[in-house]
Amino acid sequence: MGDASRFEELFLPHLDAAYNLARWLGSGDQDAQDIVQEAYTRAFKGFAGFRGDNPRAWLLTIVRNTAYTWLKKHANHEKIVPFDEEIHAVPAEPAPNDRFDEVRRGQLQAALNRLPTEFREVLLLFEFEGWSYKAIAAALNVPVGTVMSRLSRARRRLQQEFAHVQPEEFDDEL
Amino acid sequence: MNCEQAQPLLDAYLDGELEPEKKAQVEQHIAGCAECAAALARLRRLQELFIAKAPHYPAPPELRNKILAGLEAEKRRRFMALARLPWLCAGALLILSICLAWPHFFPNRESRVAHQAVSNYVRAAILEHLCDVVSPDPGVVKPWLAGKLDFSPPVVLPGLEFQMRGGRLDVIRKRKVAALVYKRDKDLATVFVWPAAGQPLSQRTWSLRGYQVSAWNGAGLNFVAVSNMSAAGLAELVGRLKNEVK
Numbered sequence: 001m002g003d004a005s006r007f008e009e010l011f012l013p014h015l016d017a018a019y020n021l022a023r024w025l026g027s028g029d030q031d032a033q034d035i036v037q038e039a040y041t042r043a044f045k046g047f048a049g050f051r052g053d054n055p056r057a058w059l060l061t062i063v064r065n066t067a068y069t070w071l072k073k074h075a076n077h078e079k080i081v082p083f084d085e086e087i088h089a090v091p092a093e094p095a096p097n098d099r100f101d102e103v104r105r106g107q108l109q110a111a112l113n114r115l116p117t118e119f120r121e122v123l124l125l126f127e128f129e130g131w132s133y134k135a136i137a138a139a140l141n142v143p144v145g146t147v148m149s150r151l152s153r154a155r156r157r158l159q160q161e162f163a164h165v166q167p168e169e170f171d172d173e174l
Numbered sequence: 175m176n177c178e179q180a181q182p183l184l185d186a187y188l189d190g191e192l193e194p195e196k197k198a199q200v201e202q203h204i205a206g207c208a209e210c211a212a213a214l215a216r217l218r219r220l221q222e223l224f225i226a227k228a229p230h231y232p233a234p235p236e237l238r239n240k241i242l243a244g245l246e247a248e249k250r251r252r253f254m255a256l257a258r259l260p261w262l263c264a265g266a267l268l269i270l271s272i273c274l275a276w277p278h279f280f281p282n283r284e285s286r287v288a289h290q291a292v293s294n295y296v297r298a299a300i301l302e303h304l305c306d307v308v309s310p311d312p313g314v315v316k317p318w319l320a321g322k323l324d325f326s327p328p329v330v331l332p333g334l335e336f337q338m339r340g341g342r343l344d345v346i347r348k349r350k351v352a353a354l355v356y357k358r359d360k361d362l363a364t365v366f367v368w369p370a371a372g373q374p375l376s377q378r379t380w381s382l383r384g385y386q387v388s389a390w391n392g393a394g395l396n397f398v399a400v401s402n403m404s405a406a407g408l409a410e411l412v413g414r415l416k417n418e419v420k
Contacts, residue, residue, distance in 0.1 A: 007245070008242070008245070012238065012241070015233045015237065015238055015241070016232050016233050018233070019232070019233035019234075019237060020231045020232070023229075023231040024231075029234065032231070033234065033237050033240065036237060037237070037240055037241055037244050040241045040244060040245065041244050041245070041248055044245055045248070101227075104223070104227050105229070108227045108228060109229050112228065112229070123224070123228075124228075127221065127225055127228070128225075128228070128230075132191065133186075133189070148185065148186055151185055151189070152184075152186075155185060155220055155221075158224070162220075
């Protein structure tokens with residue numbers, strides 16, 4: 001049972017990343033919590049088979065698979081909460097800079113929300129988790145070319161969204 | 175490389191995912207193409223905006239505790255599964271013992287017959303009353319028995335080194351039966367015979383309290399032979415008797 005404390009040591013530090021991924025894959029807070037909890041249980045059960053040197057990547061792959069199964073199962077229950085459901089509270093008297101920031105943040109969130117889950121997934125894994133195309137391809141079980149095209153199309157979509165939202169400000173910028 | 179070739183590669187170029195050769199070609203093209211350079215710059219700005227402004231959801235504080243609780247439950251489940259193992263083994267052992275001991279405590283009809291035959295054999299030996307009618311001649315033994323019983327037992331000579339000592343009346347399962355006594359050297363064999371009457375014995379052998387027992391059925395009669403011979407010796411006697419009684 002010494003395994004258990006080693007498991008916690010290895011995997012609990014990645015709790016934020018796990019929860020964040022679950023949220024990015026389109027679940028609301030409650031679902032994301034359930035997904036992450038189930039993923040940790042699965043990881044614990046499969047821990048004996050874990051040989052890798054990257055517990056974070058291993059855990060996130062499990063979170064991802066758990067999330068897809070979960071969301072598919074609950075799809076008809078209307079449990080999928082819009083990605084941008086929770087938008088950071090706007091301060092009552094925002095400084096002009098903060099205000100601009102909030103607008104940008106909100107726009108990006110709205111734009112991301114309109115992307116297919118598969119696009120958001122590669123964006124998160126590449127830009128934030130820093131995975132290589134190859135690593136993403138392996139985790140998603142798709143060819144590297146698919147990862148490349150999803151990433152590229154995701155960015156085009158975001159650019160279009162921004163052009164649409166605020167042409168005068170972003171058109172030439174993005 | 176022209177624009178059409180370069181543009182699909184801009185993302186991979188930005189991401190540092192191009193092979194050195196392709197990377198050099200794209201670089202060369204961008205250096206001479208303002209349009210592609212601008213597209214790359216837009217991509218870069220988008221990436222910066224994305225990294226700076228994309229939402230990040232920190233895990234709620236209670237989630238950590240929920241996960242720890244879930245792991246505890248899982249650990250407990252494992253422990254319980256482990257702790258149950260000895261009890262499961264003990265239970266299996268108990269059931270196995272009962273199965274094995276069952277015939278001893280609750281013998282079926284045939285083994286009760288066999289046990290009684292052995293008791294009769296031993297009692298007769300202890301009382302030194304082996305035979306009511308002592309004769310090596312079936313012509314004497316058979317009529318004597320037939321006169322005392324409600325059936326006429328087959329009295330035969332097995333031949334070779336087996337000799338007939340005689341016969342007596344005995345009781346098995348509350349029924350009067352014929353007991354035929356044979357001898358080989360110092361070994362004794364007693365064969366109990368009675369009409370099967372709808373309850374034929376199946377062919378079986380036992381080793382009970384140091385004696386060999388053999389049961390069979392033939393010509394509408396039940397036979398149980400008990401002896402202090404070896405199993406092979408008794409089997410030979412039984413084989414000969416079966417041959418004679420058809």
